[in-house]
Amino acid sequence: MMEWLEPIQKMLGPAWLPIWTLLKIVVIVLPLMGAVAYLTLAERKVIGWMQIRIGPNRVGYFGLLQPLADGLKLLMKEIIVPSGANKFLFIIAPILTLMPALAVWAVVPFNAELVVANVNAGLLYVLAMASLGVYGVIIAGWASNSKYAFLGSLRSAAQIVSYEIAMGFALVTVLMAAQSLNLGDIVRGQQGTHGLLNWYFIPLFPMFVVYFISGVAETNRAPFDVAEGESEIVAGFHVEYSGMAFALFFLGEYANMILVSFLTSIMFLGGWLSPLPFLPDGILWMFIKVAFVLFLFLWFRATFPRYRYDQLMRLGWKVFIPVSLIWVVVVGVWMQTSYWLW
């Protein structure tokens, strides 16, 4: 497929591999950052329309330059470090939130060939990296030396740890159905002659719901944004942050939203496979599915009031974990019978 690259490969010799990998990283990260920027605009527009407002419409046509203006504004702002803060950890915390959100993209397949690293234990890697994101929040809350920030980080830590369990079990059912931890193989396991009836969201429907809602909780999005909770603890863990340090938290949050949408599409909605058997598969389907799941994120935010903290914990521990445990057993038994059609 890439024959035209061979002369360059010969010229560079051993330096070829790092350069080629770096190029692939740039090709993923740059569009991702663009998508994050325009997701913020989409969010403000969609929520605006849902609440019968117009949304941003002053900067550029239909407010299309608004994300750039916001980015520029945040870049020009001063980063204030509180005098009682732990300087090193205070600066490193936003970076720790963003890096895992970017690192996961290494194993995300865009179509049958397009993936940076075709890792066998891809799903485990995704889980491990997703669980690292919480450090940024905890360290930010602690290093700020402020009680609001600290409360926000404690809430966030408890929330992420509890929803991770349900999320993990939801993924266990996916890997049981696909019999592989490789994300590409999981999509290929959903290939069949019946289009969207072959996708895992049908046999694993409860897990699809549990995974997506846990994903919303893991990304600290409304209605599970108790870590920010502006009406109770001002803005939670990032109350002391300003300028680009503050922006990095939001880059991380939106990158994580896009990531959860990609993973939901890959594991339950057939990834790059087409929903109708007579249409060709392709990367376009992937983007349509991701856009749909992202719209759900925005729809949630515009519709639901914030969960109370104890309700959040109850949902995680007393509803999702039992449901996912039972469904693991159900899928295990189901797969042994002849009624398993996937």
Place this chain on the structure above:
Amino acid sequence: MSFFDAVFYLFAIITTLAATGVIIARNPVHAALFLVLAFCSAAGLWMLLEAEFLAITLVLVYVGAVMVLFLFVVMMLDINLVKLREGFWRWFPFGAGIAGLMVFEMVWVLGSRQTSESSKAVLHAANYSNTKELGRLLYTQYVYPFELAAVVLLVAMVAAIALTLRRRAGVKSQNVSEQVKVKKADRLRVVKMPSESRADGK
């Protein structure tokens, strides 16, 4: 020195420095973060041995869950450093003796020719799946020890909860099922009112 060796020494040095940091850091939160770094670089070392399942599980379980809860607790402790350092020199010879003994044992076991020959890593083909191999072994050859370990862990978990669960009198709490069962009609009354004309007749 090959690239492989360079990566090994990089991870090994980071692990050792981070582990030292865990002991000498004054602030317990810093110590916990050093431990996180040590776990991450140890996971890198395991990755070099092609034990990808173990490496990722180390990050997932220890870094992603255990250390988060550790930090959670450590951050909320009110620690008096002066009191903590009291009697340091009194216990120093004792601690140093134990550390020396452990170093001696490790050198003895790992440094002997027999163990170092037999513990060389085996290189596998590109399509080798560490996860599959581990799963096969755990659920066939070692299924009874594995299940036994799981039961022991479950018992420990139940015991820990039972020990810390205290029922105090006079605690106020919400009845969640009652809250969930509430219907719109229980709380909301829609009052119909006819429109009235303004007092000034306009």
